[in-house]
Amino acid sequence: MRITDLLSRDRILLGQTVADKAEAIDRMVELQAKSGNIRDKEAYKKAILAREEMSSTAVEAGIAVPHAKSETVAAPSLCAMTLKNGIDYGAVDGPSDLFFMIAAPMDGDLHLEILSHLMVLLMNPQFLTELRQAKDEKEFLSIIDRYETEKYGPAPKTEPKQGGYRILAVTACPTGIAHTYMAAEALEKAGKELGISIKVETNGSGGVKNKLTQKEIEQADGIIIAADKNVETARFAGKKVLFVPVSDGIHKANQLIETIEKGNVPVYQHQNTKEEEVLAVGEQKESFGRQIYKHLMNGVSHMLPFVIGGGILIAIAFLLDDYSIDPSNFGMNTPLASFFKMVGGVAFDFMLPVLAGYIAYSIADRPGLAVGFVGGYLAKVGNSFTNITGEGAISGGFLAALLAGFVAGYLVLGIKKLADKLPESMEGIKPVLIYPLFGVLFIGIIMYAINPAMAAINTSIVNLLNSMGGSSKILLGCIVAGMMSIDMGGPFNKAAYVFGTASIASGNYDVMAAVMIGGMIPPLAVALATTFFKKKFTEEERKSGVANYIMGLCFITEGVIPYAAADPLRVIPSCVLGSAVAGGLSMMFGCTLRAPHGGIFVFPVVGNVLGYLIALAAGSLVGMLMLGLLKKNLPQK
């Protein structure tokens, strides 16, 4: 790793005046904390002082190198300070006036590597003279860069020189929009910092990018899989693989790389039949709850494009149609509207079968797909033994499809287990004949049996929502909108969102309105706060603040994640409050939304759009004020 990668301009102070060693340390700890990598300044300072107790970190020639590793250090960082006049730091040969302070995470001994790396450079008296004479921080840094390049060559890129990448990674999050790429970026940054070449494959909503080749896999030391949904894992058989949630990829990238480099990672054994291409679940200590979550997310992430594409087209149909021609056939009165409604409707109709199909696929691999699809479709149409032909059947709705997916998946797993008892020669006809035939047959029987019960549950939920009085509706609005803000793309956000889209399917459009507004508030609140409360945000945060205006208007809540990650206790409650206010107001004004996504672009199809805009403005303002209130002014340079 290079000194110039770990040391940045805002962590250099030149020509300072301090009274003694204690003050010097105080000043440097403050400086170090500017990196944002130190979670607990006091704990880090304690570690620094403890090291000084053992023996002074002053070396010779007026240089001192205080250093500490600590649990509270998220990523390695350096800061540097020069004094106008040297102070007694405990060196044998005189006062010290040139300081480099090192912070390293607990794992490993990075601080020692950085120390010896520094020492090599500091041995050169000419280097020291130039450093001490540097006019400003920029010059200080460029002097280091120059000597480093001379000694070690130009900065290594994360591309391999020969012999491939040392570490590979795959990132995947269910929606595939933000977390996937944030984790990839964090891992690449960590690799660069640690000087370890890494290549990251992303499994996002746009498909697989930067796919890992077989050769790269063979040559790698290990693979990190940071995913909340299943990824192709057969190709990693026999290699060291580390399975972690996507959020670890974002927040603990350095630790992951160090763990894999150290080698304390089990070797992945792939288990599956020979024919099948794989989507096996990672073996390592995954709790049942997490497995269920992964299956569910697999279904949801495949379902969403159908819902969004179809839903928006349907909404456009209503926008373009003429109500007066025939109120009961609203949406299909004009040919143009008909087109939109039909196409949108077809896409939307796939919602439940796809959900169930891909949940089952996640559980049981390819054989589960057909069975899940059929189960989901049967849930949609609601056939049961009381109306075998389907006449008068009531849809089991979202819940039925959900259940169908899981039932189908585990059903197929069961059939597979039974089929294991068959002779080897029949191996070939299993996926071709046995699984489809018996799978579809049994899911048919099961769905016919449970549909009435599911239909009853579904109807009662719809009735409950319909019968909710004003105040309970407002409360519901607050809750679902607030949920959108609690984890910005995590489970709460997903649950609220799916509830919103499911409600569209059952005709309750006010829920979706509250849900979408809840998701638009956080980025808008943050953007407003960075504009009007400039002093409370770093330069980087202010820059991305502008982008958040756009993200908020487009209903992309994830733009707020960096702010929430940096300061969760202040950012999240402010956003939740703003969202809840907006959601409650949306319900109060009776705003409805039949489109499942689209942000400001679907405002034309919002019922009572004026009230909606008021709710949006109010929620954003509340969020902005809370942020302004809670956040402290940053120390000014």
Place this chain on the structure above:
Amino acid sequence: MVSAKVTVINPMGLHMRPAQLFIKEVTPFGCDVTIRFNGKDINGKSIMNLMAACIKQGSEIEIQCSGENEQECLKAAVALVEAGLGE
């Protein structure tokens, strides 16, 4: 001049703390101390030189003492390294 070869056994090699200990140990004797490592001669009384040499665990070094009390100095230095330099 007297010298002896010895292996560094510290898990993290000759980093700052053990290096400081080494210097503290040999300085009172008054002689010159040179460490020969990987074909290079390193000033055994300069902390920066020792740290920059990056002497890791398992490295074999040759300690050379020359001048006043060189015998005693070498004896003490070798004993210290063999004992693990306080780690």
